[in-house]
Amino acid sequence: MMTFWRIVNTGLINFVRNLSLAIAAIAIMVVTLTIVLFSVVINYTFSHTINQITSKIDISVYLNDNVSASQSKQLVGELKHLSNVASVTYLSKAQVLKQYEQQNASNQQLIQAVNETSNPLPATIIIKPVNLNNLSQIKNFLDKPQVSALESAPTSYSGQEKQAIDSITHATNVLQRIGVIAVIVFAVVSVLIIFNTIQMAIFNRRDEIQIMRLLGAGTGYIRGPFVVESITYGVLAAIISVAVINGAFQASSSTLQASSLGLLDIGYANNFFNSHFWLLLTIELGLGIVIGAVSSSIATRRYLKFKIR
């Protein structure tokens, strides 16, 4: 226990005494950790935007006026049992009319036209699919003769924009994949850069390691303080990088009024960052500590070896 505290103490003293080296190493770690953290937040924001787009996509089934309440109820029940159906909403003729009036509140002529006859709008079942890319199960069900007999008009795949939906889902899939790959690439590159930085820092002090070896110091006693020092780099770099991102979001959300920049919803990104603050900080700290500990252990190993000719 005494040895443990001695190692920690020596590590912290070395950190202070090698401050210029420490600052350089921390600066590099801050930059790389910030890029990783930023790419994680942006990736989540894109995913959120994509989910918002895709959640607006639904399938509308228009029912004949002569379909009875029990028939429609049964149809809704059967649809709910399909595995690719996320939710089913039944709108009666009256509800559809009300929605239509709300959507076109500014266009009195349209509302007037609808009200002139007795409500021409059909009762509608709105289906939200689980997986947009595989609608064949729902389509097969709706195409069954006993089901299509109940329909007043062909099924609408979100306003017959199936092709548009297809291209959007394709694009979003690609975007999500690129986002994940970008995060992984940034993370790997950061690990390599940080590893290299710590290796350089220890290379600078290899003579110290060799002197300690000559004096008969054990491996753990030599390596320990270097590991503590590198972990300190990691902890400080993680805290600074989270603070940098925090500051950046504070500044951008106040100047941009939490607006969206194309697909990038700054407001959401800010919310995501704030609501996951402690988790993200913990991950950053974990990353900093692990990279610091592992890279310094590996970097010291080379100079700790007994090279007896």
Added chain:
Amino acid sequence: MILLDRVSKTYTKGGKPSLDRISLHVDPNEFVIVVGASGAGKTTLMRLLTREERQTSGKIIIGGIDFDKLKDREIPLLRRKIGVVFQDFKLLPNKTIFENVSFALEMVGMGNREIKNTVPKVLDIVNLTGKENSMPIELSGGERQRVAIARAIVRQPKILIADEPTGNLDPKHAWDVIKILEKVNRFGTTVLLTTHNQEIVNRLKRRVVTIKDGKIVSDRANSGYKI
């Protein structure tokens, strides 16, 4: 205490040996001076004794440790038994004078209170009281060499190896260092000193082993300097 039996060291295969079948026996509490011109093999001998290098052939036994049976992970244990003073001091640049000396005690697990008692006493022996908080870079060559000696003797080793400890010092400081070595020897430590300083050898009147071209050419008690 130190036993070398027909020890040879060759750096390149088939090349000229730096040490050629050297046999040497040093008793406990002896003070032995190894002399020889540069390149004679003095430093090679010292490096073999601290296991910085491995002998090509022959047998080395120090303080009961047979080098043939010594595993790499046991080398720290050997080095803790021997105090070594290096010609180039080898102080830890980022540690204060106090820490440089206490490091030797910390790594063997001595308690803080004992360290606080011991280090000032040893610094007093080498006349460095008051320099505890200085960094090595702030000291003169002679002072640094005395720190190195303090570090080597603080654990009260049975054997002290000093490789040209006066090599970089002016005559006055060189003699200070030698007096410290004599003092340590009086306290019961076996001292092995290499030097090519004729005056020191002549004044000390101790056993002198002369090495030339990797071979021991003379080994005389109470001797003077002859090459």
